[in-house]
Structures are given as C-alpha cells and as structure tokens.
Amino acid sequence: MKIRESLRYVLFLARRNFLASLGVVGLVAGIVFSFTFGNPPANPPNHLSLPPSAPFDQNISGLGLVEANTENISIGSFTSGIVSQVFVKAGDRVQKGDPLFTLDQRSTQAEISLQEREIDVAQTEILETTVDLAEKKEDLRRGEALQVGREISQSELKKRQFAVARAQAQLEHRIKKCEQAKAKLSLTKIDFEKLTVRAPITGTILKVRIHSGEFISDLSSSSQALILMGNIHPLHLRVQVDENDAWRFDSDTKAYAYLKSNKEIHFPLSFVRLDPYAQPKQQLSGDSAERVDTRVLEIIYKIEGNSKNIYIGQQFDVFIEVNKTNRF
Known part of the structure; x- marks a missing residue:
C-alpha cells in the first residue's frame, strides 16, 4: 500500500x-x-524619395528640363486636310528632307493634270497664231511690193498692215496667257509639295500625335504639335533659375544635375548659353514651398557623360556653384 x-x-x-x-x-x-x-x-530607407544634397558650399538651385540640342521642334502643317499617310513613329531617326506625313493629294493632282492640259492648249494656240502671223506678214510683203493706186489700193494695204498688227498682238496675248498658265501650274505644284511635310533637320522623332484619316488644321495650337522632333545627341538641359538668384550666376562655375527619382544618378553639366530674358515661371517642381509668382532666367547646359537612360522631358534638380568673389 x-x-x-x-x-x-x-x-x-x-x-x-x-x-x-x-x-x-x-x-x-x-x-x-x-x-x-x-x-x-526595419527596411532600409527609400533612397528614391530622398532629395539630393547640394555638392557646393554656396550654390544656386534650379529645376532642369531635358530637351534636344536643337530645342524641341513642333512640326505643323502648311494647310488643312485629311492625313493620308504617316511615314514615321516615335524613336525613328530621320534625315533632313525625309517625309514625315502627307495629306490627301487627289484634288491637287487632278488640278495639276487640268492645268497641264490648259498649257498644251495654250501652246497649240500660240503655234496657230504664229502661222497666221507669218501668213499675214507675207500678204503684207506682197502688197508693199505692188504699186499703190495701180496694183493695190491704199485701203487694202492698210487692211493688211492692220491684220499683221492684230495677229502680232494676238500672239503676244496668247504667249502671256501660256506663261500665266505655267506660273499657275508652278504655284499648284508648290501647294502639292506642301501636302507632304518633311523633316526640317536631321534628328529623332520624339512624339507622333497624328494618324491616317485624321483631319488636321493649319491653325493647330503649337502646344499640341502634330510631330515633335529634335537632335538628341547630345542632350541639353534647360535650367530655370529664380530671378532673385540671377545676379549670383557665373557661367564659368561647375554645375551638376541630379535625377529627381534617384539622387545617386547625377551628371556634370557644361554651359552652352543663356537666354537673356526673364520670363514667368512655367515648369513647376511640385514643392509646397515653391514660388509661382516669380520670373525665371533660363540657362541651357549640355549633359556630359553617358546619357543613355535620360529622356526628353525628364526633370532634374540642378545645383550651380556660386563664385564667392562674384559681386553684382
């Protein structure tokens, strides 16, 4: 137990x-x-959202917009009409004079054919009048060889003289009429050439906003370009500098551009030119502290280095070194 x-x-x-x-x-x-x-x-901080820090002790900051070195060219149309064919697409490389698009040409082609036939008729009339003039001149020559009053009357001789003058005037009129028809044909051919819009420079097609069958007007707004193109080798950066910082700018100092989405991607800049006109600010960065009631000076730089992954229209944060000895 x-x-x-x-x-x-x-x-x-x-x-x-x-x-x-x-x-x-x-x-x-x-x-x-x-x-x-x-x-x-904890996850590492998102470096894509961190703003870049200025690489200089004293600097001017601005917003940069990537553009072609020829500036972005807005292609328009000489005349209104229906688009019959578009020859290019975005990204294509074109040479100066290459066709970009064409409008419907049928009515203009018919008009050219009609005017060419009118010229043929005018030239035939000129030939007929030339023969008639030669005949009347021969009659006059024979009349002048006769004795007036005996073999030919004075009135008959005058009649032959008037006939020659009339035939001569008619020939000149028809020659001028033919020349006018040729000039009209040349003008129509110019209008025909205008129906095909060609590249004004050698460059790259950046944007195509038209398609076959669409109606376009020669009064289209430039803000909605039919085709946007430019030379992108090398790329330029248009930097907006606040008018209050303009006096501090020196074209001989260094400048760097930082990609807004990644501060690790940055490029050195080379000064190209300055547009000597302070204009109202149009490109906005979205910063809550940004002033919009100001004017800006636009400075154009060339982007140095490998710009393979940079695209037209991208925004960059730009820092320009300030020369400490610079005084207004």
Whole structure:
C-alpha cells in the first residue's frame, strides 16, 4: 500500500515538473521568436524619395528640363486636310528632307493634270497664231511690193498692215496667257509639295500625335504639335533659375544635375548659353514651398557623360556653384 502511494506521488511530481518545464520552454521560445522572426529588421530607407544634397558650399538651385540640342521642334502643317499617310513613329531617326506625313493629294493632282492640259492648249494656240502671223506678214510683203493706186489700193494695204498688227498682238496675248498658265501650274505644284511635310533637320522623332484619316488644321495650337522632333545627341538641359538668384550666376562655375527619382544618378553639366530674358515661371517642381509668382532666367547646359537612360522631358534638380568673389 505504501509502495503504491509512493509511486503515485512520484508520477504526480514527474507530471507536474513536465508541465512546468514545458511552460518554461514555451516561454523561452516565445521570447526568442519575438526578438528574431517576430521582429524583422526595419527596411532600409527609400533612397528614391530622398532629395539630393547640394555638392557646393554656396550654390544656386534650379529645376532642369531635358530637351534636344536643337530645342524641341513642333512640326505643323502648311494647310488643312485629311492625313493620308504617316511615314514615321516615335524613336525613328530621320534625315533632313525625309517625309514625315502627307495629306490627301487627289484634288491637287487632278488640278495639276487640268492645268497641264490648259498649257498644251495654250501652246497649240500660240503655234496657230504664229502661222497666221507669218501668213499675214507675207500678204503684207506682197502688197508693199505692188504699186499703190495701180496694183493695190491704199485701203487694202492698210487692211493688211492692220491684220499683221492684230495677229502680232494676238500672239503676244496668247504667249502671256501660256506663261500665266505655267506660273499657275508652278504655284499648284508648290501647294502639292506642301501636302507632304518633311523633316526640317536631321534628328529623332520624339512624339507622333497624328494618324491616317485624321483631319488636321493649319491653325493647330503649337502646344499640341502634330510631330515633335529634335537632335538628341547630345542632350541639353534647360535650367530655370529664380530671378532673385540671377545676379549670383557665373557661367564659368561647375554645375551638376541630379535625377529627381534617384539622387545617386547625377551628371556634370557644361554651359552652352543663356537666354537673356526673364520670363514667368512655367515648369513647376511640385514643392509646397515653391514660388509661382516669380520670373525665371533660363540657362541651357549640355549633359556630359553617358546619357543613355535620360529622356526628353525628364526633370532634374540642378545645383550651380556660386563664385564667392562674384559681386553684382
């Protein structure tokens, strides 16, 4: 009996200690999990959203917009009409004089054919009048060889003289009429050439906003260019500098452009020119502290280095070094 009770007591203690040990193990496992898997390390800061810091002690900052070195050329149309064919697409490289698009040419072609036939008729009339003039001149020559009053009357001789003068005037009139028809044909051919819009420079097509079958007008707004193109080798950066900082600018100092979405991507800049006209600010950066009731000076730089992944229209944060000895 005592042995049986002793065994029960031993089993009770073992069960109790097992539950206590299991509880301790679970507690330890929970603490370990909380400090390892349950508490992962914080993600690194998003460098794409961090603004770049100025590389100079004193600098002028501005917003830069990437553009072609020929500036972005807005292609329009000489005349209104229906687009019959578009020869280019965005990204194409074209040479000066290459066709970009053409308008419907059928009515102009028909007009050219009609005017060419009119010229043929006018030239035939000139030939007929020339023969008639030669005939009347021969009649006059024979009349002048006769003795007036005996072999030919004075009135008959005058009549032949008037006939020659009339034929001569008619020939001159028809020659001028033919020349006028030729000039009209030349003008129509110019209008025909205008129906095909060609590249004004050698460059790259940046944007195409037209399609075959669309109606376009010669009064289209320049802000909605039919085709946008320019020379992108090398790229230029148009930088807007606040008019209050214009006096601090020095074209001989260094300048850097930082991509707005990644401060690690930056490029040195080379000064090209300055537009000597302060204009109202149009390109906005979106900064809440940005002033919009100001005027800006536009400075054009060339982007140095590998600009393979830079595209027309991208924005850059630009920092221009200030010459400490510069005084207004």
